[in-house]
Structure formats: C-alpha cells, structure tokens
Amino acid sequence: MAKHYLNVSQNKKTGTVTLTGSLRKRSYNRVTLLDMSQSMFVQTLKGIAKELCIPFEELRRAKFTQCEIGANIRTRIPAIDILPLVVDYAHYESNDNYIEKGTLYFNGTDRLLKLYVKDDEIAAHSFSEEKRELKKMSFDRLKAKGIHQLRIEFTMKTHRSFKNKGMDHIRTIGDLIDHYSELYDFWTKEINRIVIYNKLQYNEVDLSSKEKEIILGLEELGFFEFVDRYQDFCMSTTTTSKSAKSAKSDAFKEVRLILDKYFDRKEYNKFSLRIDVAKYLIGKSKQFKLNLPLLIRNLWGVSTLNK
Incomplete structure (x- = not known):
C-alpha cells in the first residue's frame, strides 16, 4: 500500500476479481502534480494485467x-x-x-x-x-x-x-x-x-431597477443568503408547483446574468479561471x-x- 495504493481481492463464490485504489498513484508511485495521460493509463493497465497474469483484452472488459x-x-x-x-x-x-x-x-x-x-x-x-x-x-x-x-x-x-x-x-x-x-x-x-462571485463593477445610473435590486441584495446579504431569499420571493408569487420550479430557476438565472455582466475585471473572476x-x-x-x-x-x- 505504501508504494502503489492498489488492493486486489477475489470473491471465492463468484470468482470475481476486484481492484480497489488509485491507478494514478499506482502509475507514479507517489503523490504528484502529474496528470494521467491516455498512454500512461494504458501502460499502467498492461502492467497490472501482466502482474496478475490476466490477458490485457480480458482486463479491458472489466467494469469500473x-x-x-x-x-x-x-x-x-x-x-x-x-x-x-x-x-x-x-x-x-x-x-x-x-x-x-x-x-x-x-x-x-x-x-x-x-x-x-x-x-x-x-x-x-x-x-x-x-x-x-x-x-x-x-x-x-x-x-x-x-x-x-x-x-x-x-x-x-x-x-x-x-x-x-x-x-x-x-x-x-x-x-x-x-x-x-x-x-x-x-x-x-x-x-x-x-x-464564481468576487466583486461587482458597475455604474449605478446605468442599472435597471431589477439590476439594482439584485446587486444591492448581493452586496448587503452575500451570495448564498440573497439567492435563497430571492428565489423564495419569486416562488411565492406563483400558483402551481410547476411555475414555482420555473420561477426558482429563472431567479437564479437572473443572478447569474448579473455576475456575468458586472464582474470586476481587476479581480479574479470566472474568466480568470477559464483562462488558467x-x-x-x-x-x-x-x-x-x-x-x-x-x-x-x-x-x-x-x-x-x-x-
């Protein structure tokens, strides 16, 4: 276990062989920053098949x-x-x-x-x-x-x-x-x-009344509390469970649109993550x-x- 983080067991009644653990750690023998490529994935599996005396094509049919x-x-x-x-x-x-x-x-x-x-x-x-x-x-x-x-x-x-x-x-x-x-x-x-929600950047005079309501709520209450309250409010104005579900989804969509439109470009934002x-x-x-x-x-x- 200290070397490869892989355990092999067999059910004596069914004959089923089970491999448990991390193939990635088995590949590199240590915790690492390296990600497992397709070629390393295949190489690791071929090594396991050889060590367990299982044909590689048989191992390919294994379920995970x-x-x-x-x-x-x-x-x-x-x-x-x-x-x-x-x-x-x-x-x-x-x-x-x-x-x-x-x-x-x-x-x-x-x-x-x-x-x-x-x-x-x-x-x-x-x-x-x-x-x-x-x-x-x-x-x-x-x-x-x-x-x-x-x-x-x-x-x-x-x-x-x-x-x-x-x-x-x-x-x-x-x-x-x-x-x-x-x-x-x-x-x-x-x-x-x-x-991702960091800071919002906007000119208040350019905001619609709905945008002002959402931005003020986000800045005063924080993302989680405001979204909960805003969704509850939007759902309370509906009359059926189907329309309530739709109103809840639309409320979250409105918040997302605000975050996408008025994110602070000087701070780490969703586009920063995507660029990374x-x-x-x-x-x-x-x-x-x-x-x-x-x-x-x-x-x-x-x-x-x-x-």
Whole structure:
C-alpha cells in the first residue's frame, strides 16, 4: 500500500476479481502534480494485467464503479484564495467545512466536484515528517514566485453518472481507453458551470431597477443568503408547483446574468479561471493529442443555466 495504493481481492463464490485504489498513484508511485495521460493509463493497465497474469483484452472488459476526472491547474492567485469565490456548481450542496484547510466540495446525487490546493495536499501526504516539511518549504518557495496549483476534480460515483452526461457507452475499462478524449470534453463543459462571485463593477445610473435590486441584495446579504431569499420571493408569487420550479430557476438565472455582466475585471473572476484552465490545455496539447478548439469552446460554451 505504501508504494502503489492498489488492493486486489477475489470473491471465492463468484470468482470475481476486484481492484480497489488509485491507478494514478499506482502509475507514479507517489503523490504528484502529474496528470494521467491516455498512454500512461494504458501502460499502467498492461502492467497490472501482466502482474496478475490476466490477458490485457480480458482486463479491458472489466467494469469500473468510480472514476475521478480531474487536473491540476496553475493559477495566477493562491489557490486557497479561489475556493471562497466558488459559490455554485450545478446547484449541488456545497460543503465548505474544510475550506480553511484548502478543500471545497459540491456533492450531488451522481457526482462530486472537489476543488483543493494541490501543492498543500502533496506535502501533507508525504510519508515522513521530514519529507512533509521539505515539500512544504519547496512549494512555499514556488508560491512566493506566483506558482500556485489548484486541482479541479469531478468524481463520477457510478455508471449512472456517465449515463446522465450522455456517455452511457462508457461502461468498461476498454471503453475508457477508447473514449479517453471524451473525459476532457466532459471536464471542460462542467468547468463552464462553476460559478464564481468576487466583486461587482458597475455604474449605478446605468442599472435597471431589477439590476439594482439584485446587486444591492448581493452586496448587503452575500451570495448564498440573497439567492435563497430571492428565489423564495419569486416562488411565492406563483400558483402551481410547476411555475414555482420555473420561477426558482429563472431567479437564479437572473443572478447569474448579473455576475456575468458586472464582474470586476481587476479581480479574479470566472474568466480568470477559464483562462488558467485554457493555458493548462494548451500546454497539454503540446504533449498529447487533444481537440483543443473544442475544449476551449467548452470553457466559454453555450450556457447551461437551465440544467
């Protein structure tokens, strides 16, 4: 376990072999900033097949239960400062209990979004206190030079997660290999759904009455309390459950439009995050074959506010 984080077991009644653990950590033998490429994914699986005396084609037919789709992004401001700015993802329940320690969760029925300070996580999970201190000092020096690392990771909890995102055809390890590029496609589309709220920049004389109402509410109450109150108010003016649901969605859409229209361009904002991600993708495209134009479009893609 100290070397590869992988456990193998067999059900004696059914003969089913189960592999549990992190293939990424198995690949690199340590906690690392490196992301698993398609070629490394295949290389790792071939190594496992050889060690377990299983034909690779047989291993390709194995089903998987949980899949983490993520990447480590170099950000222009400290990653720990970005976490409080992330206020919504797909209307999932947020868990900020560990935000001061560098981790933020958005938990849904079929998938989980996890954002965390990757360099701090690497230092914290070193095997000895001496190595932890050395890595922390190394990363602190990098941070002092403006080099920060934020991990954005979506956990697909079951196959239903893939089905709900139009990837029902990805069922086995072999499917993951053959459709690896679709994981990048999914990842960039979902990043486009991350809502960031920092500061608003506007000229009050140019605002409509509705815009003034929303902006004043955001600035006085904060994002979460205002959105709750505003949605409740909009729903209270309806007469049916269907219209109430529609009013709630429209209320959130109105808030999103304000954030998109009047974000402070001098502060870290949603476009700052997308630019940092785009730089990551451009760097990766020089090493691996990616459909870069498609992935960049996904970051600024068609609005998913109604979903």
